[in-house]
Amino acid sequence: MTTGATTPRQVEPRWTELESIVGVSHLRSATEFDTVDDVTPSFVISPASNEEIAEALKWATAAEIAVCVRSGGTKMRWGNPPRRVHLILSMERFSGACEHAWEDMTFTVKAGVTISAVQKDLATHGQRLALDPLWPEHSTIGGVIATNDSGALRLRFGSIRDLLLGVTTVLAGGTIARSGGKVVKNVAGYDLPKLLTGSFGTLGVITEATFRAHPLPQSTRSLSFAFADADQANRFLLAIADAPLVPTGLQLRRQDGSNPIVDLRFEGIPVGIDAQIEKALSLSENAAHSDAPGDCWNARESLWQGSSPAVVGKFSVLPTKIACAANLVRRNFGLAKIVVQSIGIGLFRGETESLEHLSQSIAGLQASLAEIGGTLTLLDLPLELKRQVDVFGPARDAYPLMRRIKQQFDPNATLNPGRFVGGI
Amino acid sequence: MDPGFLQELRAIVGDRGLIVHADELRTYECDGLTNFRVMPGAVVLPSERQQVARVVRACAKHKVAFVARGSGTGLSGGALPVEGGIVISLARLNRILDIDIPNARVSVEPGVINSFVTQEVAPYGYFYAPDPSSQSVCSIGGNIAENSGGAHCLKYGFTTTHVLAMEVVLPDGSIVHLGNPTLDAPGYDLLGVFVGSEGTLGIATTITLRIVKRPEVVQTLLAAFNSTNEAGAAVSDIIAAGMLPAAIEMMDNLAIQAAEASVHANYPSCGGLLLVELDGPAAEVEALIKHVGEICTRDGAWEIRVAQSEEERMAIWKGRKAAFAAMGRISPNYIVQDGVIPRTKLPEVMTEIERLSAEAGLRVANVFHAGDGNLHPLVLYDRSIAGQEERAEKLSGDILRLCVKVGGSITGEHGVGEEKKMFMSEMYAEPDLDTMQLVRCAFDPANLSNPGKVFPRLRLCAEKTGPYEPHPLEVAGVAQFF
Numbered sequence: 001m002t003t004g005a006t007t008p009r010q011v012e013p014r015w016t017e018l019e020s021i022v023g024v025s026h027l028r029s030a031t032e033f034d035t036v037d038d039v040t041p042s043f044v045i046s047p048a049s050n051e052e053i054a055e056a057l058k059w060a061t062a063a064e065i066a067v068c069v070r071s072g073g074t075k076m077r078w079g080n081p082p083r084r085v086h087l088i089l090s091m092e093r094f095s096g097a098c099e100h101a102w103e104d105m106t107f108t109v110k111a112g113v114t115i116s117a118v119q120k121d122l123a124t125h126g127q128r129l130a131l132d133p134l135w136p137e138h139s140t141i142g143g144v145i146a147t148n149d150s151g152a153l154r155l156r157f158g159s160i161r162d163l164l165l166g167v168t169t170v171l172a173g174g175t176i177a178r179s180g181g182k183v184v185k186n187v188a189g190y191d192l193p194k195l196l197t198g199s200f201g202t203l204g205v206i207t208e209a210t211f212r213a214h215p216l217p218q219s220t221r222s223l224s225f226a227f228a229d230a231d232q233a234n235r236f237l238l239a240i241a242d243a244p245l246v247p248t249g250l251q252l253r254r255q256d257g258s259n260p261i262v263d264l265r266f267e268g269i270p271v272g273i274d275a276q277i278e279k280a281l282s283l284s285e286n287a288a289h290s291d292a293p294g295d296c297w298n299a300r301e302s303l304w305q306g307s308s309p310a311v312v313g314k315f316s317v318l319p320t321k322i323a324c325a326a327n328l329v330r331r332n333f334g335l336a337k338i339v340v341q342s343i344g345i346g347l348f349r350g351e352t353e354s355l356e357h358l359s360q361s362i363a364g365l366q367a368s369l370a371e372i373g374g375t376l377t378l379l380d381l382p383l384e385l386k387r388q389v390d391v392f393g394p395a396r397d398a399y400p401l402m403r404r405i406k407q408q409f410d411p412n413a414t415l416n417p418g419r420f421v422g423g424i
Numbered sequence: 425m426d427p428g429f430l431q432e433l434r435a436i437v438g439d440r441g442l443i444v445h446a447d448e449l450r451t452y453e454c455d456g457l458t459n460f461r462v463m464p465g466a467v468v469l470p471s472e473r474q475q476v477a478r479v480v481r482a483c484a485k486h487k488v489a490f491v492a493r494g495s496g497t498g499l500s501g502g503a504l505p506v507e508g509g510i511v512i513s514l515a516r517l518n519r520i521l522d523i524d525i526p527n528a529r530v531s532v533e534p535g536v537i538n539s540f541v542t543q544e545v546a547p548y549g550y551f552y553a554p555d556p557s558s559q560s561v562c563s564i565g566g567n568i569a570e571n572s573g574g575a576h577c578l579k580y581g582f583t584t585t586h587v588l589a590m591e592v593v594l595p596d597g598s599i600v601h602l603g604n605p606t607l608d609a610p611g612y613d614l615l616g617v618f619v620g621s622e623g624t625l626g627i628a629t630t631i632t633l634r635i636v637k638r639p640e641v642v643q644t645l646l647a648a649f650n651s652t653n654e655a656g657a658a659v660s661d662i663i664a665a666g667m668l669p670a671a672i673e674m675m676d677n678l679a680i681q682a683a684e685a686s687v688h689a690n691y692p693s694c695g696g697l698l699l700v701e702l703d704g705p706a707a708e709v710e711a712l713i714k715h716v717g718e719i720c721t722r723d724g725a726w727e728i729r730v731a732q733s734e735e736e737r738m739a740i741w742k743g744r745k746a747a748f749a750a751m752g753r754i755s756p757n758y759i760v761q762d763g764v765i766p767r768t769k770l771p772e773v774m775t776e777i778e779r780l781s782a783e784a785g786l787r788v789a790n791v792f793h794a795g796d797g798n799l800h801p802l803v804l805y806d807r808s809i810a811g812q813e814e815r816a817e818k819l820s821g822d823i824l825r826l827c828v829k830v831g832g833s834i835t836g837e838h839g840v841g842e843e844k845k846m847f848m849s850e851m852y853a854e855p856d857l858d859t860m861q862l863v864r865c866a867f868d869p870a871n872l873s874n875p876g877k878v879f880p881r882l883r884l885c886a887e888k889t890g891p892y893e894p895h896p897l898e899v900a901g902v903a904q905f906f
Contacts, residue, residue, distance in 0.1 A: 177859035194616025215666035272708025
């Protein structure tokens with residue numbers, strides 16, 4: 001979602017070199033739209049090749065210019081506010097066609113391709129990327145890797161780290177590095193695709209990725225169960241997990257004051273689905289059930305709508321603590337919308353009357369989640385508060401090691417300075 | 425070894441935890457890859473986790489290199505000692521620390537044997553999914569170092585899929601926690617990088633594993649084809665039909681002969697044998713196994729058997745899992761390779777392996793994880809015949825180059841270790857390898873943890889990133905890069 005708006009460019013002398021790298025029509029002055037939190041960059045470039053990115057980053061590193069990579073732009077508010085951003089590196093021209101080795105069930109795409117474009121292409125061969133991140137129409141491969149976003153399919157197919165086979169990355173110093181491979185099994189060298197997954201653009205610019213594909217299911221059926229309280233719903237989640245069933249989606253939803261709903265999805269051949277549903281019903285403690293609403297697996301997206309001041313957060317707890325975590329969210333925020341995957345990852349929206357109240361609620365929730373061994377990451381919150389907290393929570397003992405990793409990959413802190421854990 | 429250093433080690437692990445005599449050290453001079461041998465300066469066997477950090481701190485202080493070792497079953501020389509260094513054996517750290525069934529997590533020490541995890545959780549209806557063929561002896565710590573796979577990783581993933589958290593002793597002796605028992609802990613996925621780093625980034629001392637609910641039913645089908653190409657076509661058709669079997673294994677005639685001679689698995693004598701295992705809900709598996717049988721028949725299978733009991737199923741697997749060791753029945757010596765190819769290149773690669781084999785005048789037996797294109801060609805030779813070992817090594821290398829040429833990898837699950845480090849440059853360009861080594865520089869700037877493995881040349885940690893420029897020592901002719 002980059003802007004098409006153009007403003008008259010006034011290229012200062014030291015930016016002219018950049019113009020010669022990407023071409024005059026792919027460098028423009030930044031507008032209000034390009035602001036990252038409250039930091040406004042000077043320019044936006046849209047390179048078209050690894051080599052152009054390498055040259056641009058080399059130049060930026062030498063000139064002490066801070067660079068923020070943007071692809072679909074759907075999650076630009078995630079992460080800490082940047083310490084500085086002078087240049088937005090837009091991946092809009094990295095949207096070329098997909099190389100789909102469909103018989104090998106792998107595919108390679110450029111980082112700027114949207115998730116739905118990838119899915120559409122794979123579907124022509126009866127395949128899919130078994131990942132359902134937020135806003136697939138706009139979110140891109142590169143952005144989803146950088147933020148490690150995942151959805152309900154994760155229960156069965158894992159997250160990005162389990163599907164990503166190889167990446168091409170351009171480092172701040174201009175090195176173009178390929179890691180991993182194009183085959184599903186490969187242990188040659190360090191697993192850099194995993195290091196880059198969820199690194200928020202602080203280690204390198206991801207330009208291309210190879211994934212494993214999965215077959216599209218022959219049929220799918222989803223049911224919703226209504227439970228009296230979160231504890232009963234949590235018991236059902238655990239009972240399903242402990243049964244020899246293979247659901248491809250299992251989540252607890254709670255909308256403000258209403259009772260918790262559990263959505264359950266099976267995929268495969270009809271005879272297998274029917275048998276599994278029968279078994280699931282026997283575990284549901286006679287909870288009322290019905291066919292699930294068509295949009296229930298996208299319910300997380302609705303958390304970004306509502307009144308403010310509000311926070312959208314992601315918590316992660318053990319599966320046995322899901323009800324507890326959901327209750328903690330409500331205790332700290334009053335009514336709240338929550339969508340928790342059965343693996344223990346939950347997203348919620350908490351609204352309060354004042355910023356001060358919001359700040360207290362966040363701190364309260366963070367402390368109580370820590371007591372049950374959970375973590376909290378704040379995805380969206382008012383900038384005033386964002387400036388006062390680390391959205392990733394307190395640093396852990398591996399933090400100095402993470403700093404050393406950053407130091408090795410990007411010693412001049414060219415890429416997204418300040419936006420990651422502990423201000424990395 | 426410096427007596428003062430040995431005294432420090434003795435103070436940490438006691439007399440029973442320190443080996444210095446040459447006779448006893450010999451046990452540790454190689455791992456499962458026996459053609460590389462180096463005598464370690466000493467071997468320490470910590471029996472408490474805290475001792476590992478103290479031993480590593482002593483190594484860091486005295487700048488002594490160390491190599492961690494689990495059960496020593498590795499096939500790439502990953503646990504090969506380094507000259508002048510010590511070996512830290514984790515075999516005595518073999519406690520299962522916690523079993524949490526409702527959350528499907530198990531915490532173990534690194535010396536715990538892979539199959540013991542499954543044994544512990546089986547009464548609750550769970551299993552630990554990664555199943556390397558050596559699972560009855562190999563350790564979880566070693567599995568983490570190598571990111572071990574196994575026949576069932578096509579569906580269930582590799583070791584890395586099943587490790588959630590670790591306590592790690594870094595090469596400077598400090599202790600950090602990577603990952604978390606809950607998912608998506610904020611920060612870089614250092615756990616993901618550590619798994620498969622072949623002992624070069626430190627030593628894991630506590631590991632939290634994910635266990636998996638045992639499927640309702642498991643069905644195993646065996647199909648006999650005239651050739652591996654016919655069997656390969658069936659594999660493609662099974663996958664194209666939208667199925668994701670738990671395992672698809674293939675053996676050629678030579679491998680079948682060896683397995684028969686060794687464990688009498690009662691395999692049909694054929695050119696290409698396929699084992700297909702489906703697991704999941706009963707109704708689904710029963711319908712799909714029929715479909716698999718139909719596909720195999722259509723693609724030329726002349727005998728199809730579906731195991732009718734758990735005993736029959738185990739017998740089918742016994743032949744496959746014993747295939748490497750069984751080579752001893754038909755050849756005095758052999759080299760196991762571990763290349764990976766895009767599955768569709770199988771016919772092309774098999775034809776080329778046959779040609780290379782004929783050219784070298786050596787037999788090659790083939791055992792594959794066919795579903796994911798992981799080949800295990802076994803190059804058979806006789807060390808006592810002059811020149812055969814060299815020819816076997818060359819043939820083995822040519823097969824790896826072939827795998828890279830068709831877009832694959834030099835190793836799918838055995839690791840690079842000492843054996844394949846020179847092939848890394850065939851698969852990756854210099855900037856790719858340098859970028860990987862940035863990680864090593866962050867974890868182990870002094871280069872003490874299993875130095876010299878995985879990478880064809882050492883990257884000096886102070887080096888600048890960017891395009892390769894010769895090191896001043898190289899220019900001066902003092903040091904040489906491979």
